[in-house]
Amino acid sequence: MKGVKIMYFPYLRGKLFELKAIEELVKNKKINNNIVPIIEPVNEKSQFERLVLYMIDNKKKFVAIQNAQVGSYKKINTKEFKDARNSKFFIKGRIIKSQSDIDILQKMSTEETAAVFLDSDIFNLDVSKIDNDKVLKIIPDNTSFKMKFQNAKKLILLDDKFNKQERNADYLKKKDELFSIDHQIFNNAGYFGFSDYSIIGKEYNDHGFAPLAVSIHLVYFGDKDELRIRHFTSDSNADIRDPNGKVLEALEKFAVWYDRQPKKNHSLGADILRENYDTKLYHGLGVLKKYSIMHHLEIMNRYLDERKK
Template sequence: MRYFPYFRGRQYDLRALQAFAQTPFNNITPIIEPVRDIPALPQTLTDFIQADQPIALVLNPRVGHYHFDAPAKHPIQSVLATGAVTPAFILSPLLPPEQLEAHPTAIVIVQHFDDLALFLARDWLPETLTLLVPPEARIRRQLRDRPFGHLVDHFVPGEYATDTAQLMDSFFSDDRSFAATFGEIGFSDFLTVGQPYSEHGFPTKAVTLHLTYLKDGRVRIRHFQSDDHADFRHQREKFFQALTKAVMWINQAPTINQTPATDQLLTLANEHHFPGMGIIKALTLTHHLTMMNRYLNY
């Protein structure tokens, strides 16, 4: 069973991956859809290669402003030339079948049933591909003899991040059991960020820290939200309101739900330091990766 966390290549996504690459883990292959030409992208790929850990890169990104055919300030071609980065593709009618023939062990992200049906009908999908598909019965029926896993977005934030105030603790996923039930080779999600992509992000009235944890063999998620959410001001103060709640939970959590990332949150609380929301998002993502590594071996 393998976990394929799906990242957009924003700065905080790559920061989380760089931190995770320095820790021991098994059966996890992160997928990066590049969205910006930034130095952290080639560095992240290099970090995983040097750690002898798998990493995949989407070669036909659909969001953001990364173009493989355009001159890059921070090129990655030399990294890709090592052959250590697994190619990935988003399936669409615009994807040349020759690309899949040239990369028969690639990961293919299927978003729509009709796209999959087209490529299967034309015999454009080598059987050695790993397919990540929506968890639909009609799709599973088409893939009985192929290696596939499911991709689903478990994270649905409320408007302006205030709707979670009434739901501090909720079920997140039990993908391992779901995948095993249907004979899948693994599963993928959009972590604790969600599938919708925004180039520059947007301000929120509330600051919320989302921390996943394990209970009874399943993944749950805690939402620690600031008390103030009347307007978009005072992000620093709101962060400490949310962090105070998170610290209370972390200090009482069993060891299996404590990670190097939660240790860093405790340090930030002790030092009363606000490093910026990008750093905080990276910490919560690194925490999620660590929890999913434990979930696979729970």
């Protein structure tokens, strides 16, 4: 894969900790244009607008979904944001639910756009209208979609790699598992890029709650550069008391593991988690997810950089 152009399109739902993760990675120069985030803004209107302008100022490409399907996001109408949308770094994306969504993208034929297919019925859609180099086509890992898009240009495979358990405590039964090998095979399979939902998963949930158990999820490269995921889960899970203690239990397991990891599995986000264990700091579960996402995107960016040399 040396010298091959490799692109990763992580699909994020635009919660505050997800938006902050991207901003901090760009600020610290930990990702470049190997990684093009797809953001479906679900809330956090001001933070999303801030990130849009920040990405453009720093010449980082991203896809902004124009018709979010979940959450409370409403269209931003500020003049500044409208001007920003003319930037080549701002890729307008639509979740395709009907032929009208395809027609809207077709009208933008002079600029780069993105068509995101999630669970739509595609059999009656004329996708030939967007089969060109200007439209990124993100499709699920589904036989019907693959057949419909055979030989399509700019095809990106989207798959939910996170094996979500019903309860956090269930991760104690399976502490380590395979996450993905898409970064190793997608190019030979004819795809332009690959996509996943990082360590969050496809399921959208906007309701916070006090968990019985706390689990920190961290992806890492195995011996053959396959991407694995490890779950660090608290042990005192009988009730919801002492969330800080639960976090520290999970962080202790992480710290022991992380100290033995090779450089390829180290990152800014994971380093901060390691410091949190030393200082016994607790910033909330969203912050833990932010650092886990930062870690995932940084080590993937480094992997992709090395394969281009």
